[in-house]
Amino acid sequence: MRDAPAPRLHLFVCANRREGSPLGPGCGERGEAVYDALKREVGRRGEIATTWVTKTYCLGICPREGATVARWPSGATSAIVTEVAPADVDALLGSREAGAGAGAPRGDEPAVAELSRELDALEELQRKKVLDLARRLKPGLTLEDVQNPHDFPELDDPDWHYADGVLAGVQSVKSALSAMLRGRAKRED
Numbered sequence: 001m002r003d004a005p006a007p008r009l010h011l012f013v014c015a016n017r018r019e020g021s022p023l024g025p026g027c028g029e030r031g032e033a034v035y036d037a038l039k040r041e042v043g044r045r046g047e048i049a050t051t052w053v054t055k056t057y058c059l060g061i062c063p064r065e066g067a068t069v070a071r072w073p074s075g076a077t078s079a080i081v082t083e084v085a086p087a088d089v090d091a092l093l094g095s096r097e098a099g100a101g102a103g104a105p106r107g108d109e110p111a112v113a114e115l116s117r118e119l120d121a122l123e124e125l126q127r128k129k130v131l132d133l134a135r136r137l138k139p140g141l142t143l144e145d146v147q148n149p150h151d152f153p154e155l156d157d158p159d160w161h162y163a164d165g166v167l168a169g170v171q172s173v174k175s176a177l178s179a180m181l182r183g184r185a186k187r188e189d
């Protein structure tokens, strides 16, 4: 076991679905909506490197309305909040100024935010390209399938490998940027 770099804020959003359970249907769609709203807002703020949002299974609260979200670090409020709706996104993320004070980029923030957005868009585009190409080689493949290309001999194709390599390159740059920002945040603590 070893320590790993941590974000400024990590939100875990329950999107668990349950069928026929006495505890109700789970956060399901409501959790998906909260997750989507958080990802959008984090992207809009240019904070993807310092604010992480992760979808989870049941967090043990199972509200009738909204979704349950766990926060790390919890700050002044509870580590678990429930009945969360997409309109609560700003309250969950806190002010931009608070984020900047806790290690977000300083003078180069606009440029880094722009670069982060570009890399996100590039990754999305390339991921779609990799999947489209894979489905031409073997219809019906999923994103998860293409992450295990050795299970599908049809993917032993030079064009597909090239596209997948470009995707890996974009993801490496994203990781390097995240690591750089986390290192900076740590030094400024």
Ligand code: FES
Pocket: 014, 015, 016, 017, 025, 026, 027, 028, 057, 058, 059, 060, 061, 062, 063, 067, 068
């Ligand atoms: S289903 Fe979301 S907290 Fe249990």
